[in-house]
Amino acid sequence: MAGDRATIADVARAASVAPSTASVVFSGRAGVSEATRRRVLEAAARLGYAGPDPRAASLRRGRSGIVGVVFEERLGAAFLDPVKTLMMDGLAEAVAPMDAGLLLLRDEPGAVQDQPGAEPGAEPTTAGALSLQSAPVDAVVLVGCSGRLAESLEVMRARGIPVVVIEGDAGEGIPRIELDNREAQRQAASHVRGLGHTDVVLLTLPFRAEDSRGWVTDDEVPVIEVTRHRLEGAREIYPQAPVYRATASLIDEGVAAGRAILAATDARVRPTAVIAQSDLLAAGVVRAAEELGIDVPGQLSVTGFDGVAVDGFAPRRLTTLVQPAAQKGRAAGEAVARMLANEPAASIRFTCDFRDGDTTGPVPRR
Amino acid sequence: MAGDRATIADVARAASVAPSTASVVFSGRAGVSEATRRRVLEAAARLGYAGPDPRAASLRRGRSGIVGVVFEERLGAAFLDPVKTLMMDGLAEAVAPMDAGLLLLRDEPGAVQDQPGAEPGAEPTTAGALSLQSAPVDAVVLVGCSGRLAESLEVMRARGIPVVVIEGDAGEGIPRIELDNREAQRQAASHVRGLGHTDVVLLTLPFRAEDSRGWVTDDEVPVIEVTRHRLEGAREIYPQAPVYRATASLIDEGVAAGRAILAATDARVRPTAVIAQSDLLAAGVVRAAEELGIDVPGQLSVTGFDGVAVDGFAPRRLTTLVQPAAQKGRAAGEAVARMLANEPAASIRFTCDFRDGDTTGPVPRR
DNA sequence: TTGTACGCGTTATCAT
DNA sequence: ATGATAACGCGTACAA
Numbered sequence: 024m025a026g027d028r029a030t031i032a033d034v035a036r037a038a039s040v041a042p043s044t045a046s047v048v049f050s051g052r053a054g055v056s057e058a059t060r061r062r063v064l065e066a067a068a069r070l071g072y073a074g075p076d077p078r079a080a081s082l083r084r085g086r087s088g089i090v091g092v093v094f095e096e097r098l099g100a101a102f103l104d105p106v107k108t109l110m111m112d113g114l115a116e117a118v119a120p121m122d123a124g125l126l127l128l129r130d131e132p133g134a135v136q137d138q139p140g141a142e143p144g145a146e147p148t149t150a151g152a153l154s155l156q157s158a159p160v161d162a163v164v165l166v167g168c169s170g171r172l173a174e175s176l177e178v179m180r181a182r183g184i185p186v187v188v189i190e191g192d193a194g195e196g197i198p199r200i201e202l203d204n205r206e207a208q209r210q211a212a213s214h215v216r217g218l219g220h221t222d223v224v225l226l227t228l229p230f231r232a233e234d235s236r237g238w239v240t241d242d243e244v245p246v247i248e249v250t251r252h253r254l255e256g257a258r259e260i261y262p263q264a265p266v267y268r269a270t271a272s273l274i275d276e277g278v279a280a281g282r283a284i285l286a287a288t289d290a291r292v293r294p295t296a297v298i299a300q301s302d303l304l305a306a307g308v309v310r311a312a313e314e315l316g317i318d319v320p321g322q323l324s325v326t327g328f329d330g331v332a333v334d335g336f337a338p339r340r341l342t343t344l345v346q347p348a349a350q351k352g353r354a355a356g357e358a359v360a361r362m363l364a365n366e367p368a369a370s371i372r373f374t375c376d377f378r379d380g381d382t383t384g385p386v387p388r389r
Numbered sequence: 390m391a392g393d394r395a396t397i398a399d400v401a402r403a404a405s406v407a408p409s410t411a412s413v414v415f416s417g418r419a420g421v422s423e424a425t426r427r428r429v430l431e432a433a434a435r436l437g438y439a440g441p442d443p444r445a446a447s448l449r450r451g452r453s454g455i456v457g458v459v460f461e462e463r464l465g466a467a468f469l470d471p472v473k474t475l476m477m478d479g480l481a482e483a484v485a486p487m488d489a490g491l492l493l494l495r496d497e498p499g500a501v502q503d504q505p506g507a508e509p510g511a512e513p514t515t516a517g518a519l520s521l522q523s524a525p526v527d528a529v530v531l532v533g534c535s536g537r538l539a540e541s542l543e544v545m546r547a548r549g550i551p552v553v554v555i556e557g558d559a560g561e562g563i564p565r566i567e568l569d570n571r572e573a574q575r576q577a578a579s580h581v582r583g584l585g586h587t588d589v590v591l592l593t594l595p596f597r598a599e600d601s602r603g604w605v606t607d608d609e610v611p612v613i614e615v616t617r618h619r620l621e622g623a624r625e626i627y628p629q630a631p632v633y634r635a636t637a638s639l640i641d642e643g644v645a646a647g648r649a650i651l652a653a654t655d656a657r658v659r660p661t662a663v664i665a666q667s668d669l670l671a672a673g674v675v676r677a678a679e680e681l682g683i684d685v686p687g688q689l690s691v692t693g694f695d696g697v698a699v700d701g702f703a704p705r706r707l708t709t710l711v712q713p714a715a716q717k718g719r720a721a722g723e724a725v726a727r728m729l730a731n732e733p734a735a736s737i738r739f740t741c742d743f744r745d746g747d748t749t750g751p752v753p754r755r
Numbered sequence: 756t757t758g759t760a761c762g763c764g765t766t767a768t769c770a771t
Numbered sequence: 772a773t774g775a776t777a778a779c780g781c782g783t784a785c786a787a
Contacts, residue, residue: 028549074548077523115468122519127493397766448779768775
């Protein structure tokens with residue numbers, strides 16, 4: 024067919040050279056005479072050949088040079104979460120030396136019929152859709168995908184693709200990058216306790232994907248590991264404290280939660296401290312308190328988690344736990360690099376630094 | 390070779406079916422009897438076949454389902470810039486319906502020998518490296534790649550891959566998503582002018598990639614289009630104003646620039662207004678002014694650009710131009726979708742909204 | 756140093 | 772509804 028794109032074979036023909044020789048020229052390896060090399064490049068220029076087709080090359084090589092980064096949430100949401108942003112920064116930095124690209128993916132089951140065990144009746148999704156099942160990745164980093172983690176892991180296992188998990192229980196043999204969430208949160212609670220607070224509310228992240236906002240009954244256990252571990256840490260100090268759940272790590276969520284938590288007009292039945300599972304939530308609570316004329320930390324102490332720079336919070340400084348978010352990403356990237364080099368990659372556990380700010384103080388007298 | 394991964398041919402054989410039939414089953418299309426379908430899926434399950442190899446499929450189909458997003462800077466830097474983050478959010482949202490993935494790429498020439506016109510002497514890069522030349526993308530979004538824009542465009546043109554450019558001059562026939570940078574910045578300058586300021590400094594973004602910080606001489610012209618257009622806009626009102634150049638859009642850069650600009654201890658030779666090309670820079674200048682005991686807006690007016698939420702700036706509000714960052718991303722994604730559907734995609738020009746904050750005021754008496 | 760031959764795993768087309 | 776065949780474009784032993 025005339026008018027088609029030139030292939031390496033066309034180039035080779037035009038340069039009076041074998042396709043294999045042309046291939047060697049384009050892959051930049053030695054072993055080709057200068058004259059031949061030049062002839063091939065000239066022929067390529069003449070034919071408008073832009074180099075080997077990456078699809079064909081990666082089929083042949085068995086590698087695509089792509090590392091998948093899988094988020095549970097809407098792709099865009101990942102960019103709005105400062106912790107994930109920092110993590111991506113570290114990850115990007117770590118894969119750069121491998122000359123790999125990062126492919127952003129959502130944690131979705133993908134085309135059902137692709138799964139060997141699937142029910143025959145299941146409806147097919149669009150052909151060609153890019154999912155965990157069908158992404159041309161050499162390795163994958165799963166980010167906080169507690170909801171469908173098992174499912175995703177199974178898909179990658181079946182495909183024989185290396186996986187690194189950030190903040191999630193991956194099971195045997197899968198490198199995980201995690202935080203001492205429990206211990207860190209215990210430390211925050213302990214600090215609050217040390218200030219004399221006994222009437223405390225725990226403000227948590229969602230228990231599962233797409234969770235609702237509100238007070239939580241005792242028997243509910245978070246599916247999402249980060250939430251669960253931080254809650255357990257706080258529980259070690261405050262086993263009886265009431266729990267209020269937010270639907271996301273957002274300042275607005277914190278404001279909404281704060282209003283609900285601080286609704287009691289009678290200061291005697293109002294909590295004197297809120298232990299939040301994220302800085303954004305904590306910042307929201309502080310804002311809600313200000314709205315209600317409640318002084319922080321005079322009448323209310325608030326702690327956060329993450330240690331990210333919270334927009335619009337200065338000059339205040341949250342009392343919080345600083346987590347090494349960028350380092351987590353970097354560690355994940357390095358683990359991927361090792362796995363692709365067939366070296367063993369170990370799990371890593373990072374710790375948080377407690378940072379005392381100006382949002383906590385001694386329990387108020389009543 | 391035994392021990393190898395099962396292929397669709399193996400599955401077909403095990404199910405006593407033609408490979409093409411098995412393929413149809415996995416691509417989920419109609420036209421296969423329920424019995425056959427079940428047989429194939431069972432065989433697949435038995436053999437541990439995890440579905441079609443995406444590399445082979447994309448070679449055959451001629452599409453990878455991947456949209457490249459190209460940044461000029463370090464990949465990670467893109468995540469730290471709030472404007473880009475918002476844009477990515479919009480872009481991700483727009484490509485999601487296409488079930489495409491976003492591949493993050495850096496704007497690098499890539500393997501030199503891949504370029505037909507390259508000098509024979511050029512050193513080869515690592516084989517298999519992922520670059521603009523060799524990324525398996527169906528389309529590409531170039532983000533603010535003014536430096537190597539022409540080069541990148543040429544690469545994609547040679548590869549025959551659709552391109553959308555955000556904030557850059559792409560030339561004929563290439564959809565561009567842009568902002569009325571000049572007009573917007575003129576508006577800000579005009580506002581400052583209306584307040585009576587005559588002694589003004591223009592604080593700009595870098596003129597080119599990897600630029601240096603400092604005062605700029607009159608004959609230098611920014612290569613980066615955003616910088617140039619905003620500068621031209623300010624120049625329409627203040628043709629003679631001295632120009633100070635920052636090396637990046639960061640609060641710290643703004644602080645450093647602010648210190649230099651406000652260095653004169655004698656208030657009479659100090660500027661009374663700084664027109665900055667980004668909110669982060671502006672916020673930095675305000676911070677530097679506070680450091681030096683200069684009241685904003687009493688003794689100094691400062692304007693920003695972007696309208697992003699600047700971390701740690703509340704309760705202050707920058708006087709700035711709010712740009713629709715997320716919408717820009719969304720528009721780019723929609724343009725990509727149209728081009729992949731062989732429909733024409735038009736360029737779009739967005740406008741900014743002037744927002745009056747508390748960082749500008751009347752010129753002080755002397 | 757160059758060329759030959761084959762396989763990578765899939766899917767589109769067309770015939771049955 | 773199913774099957775046979777032929778690309779898709781390239782890399783790589785191995786022979787020359």
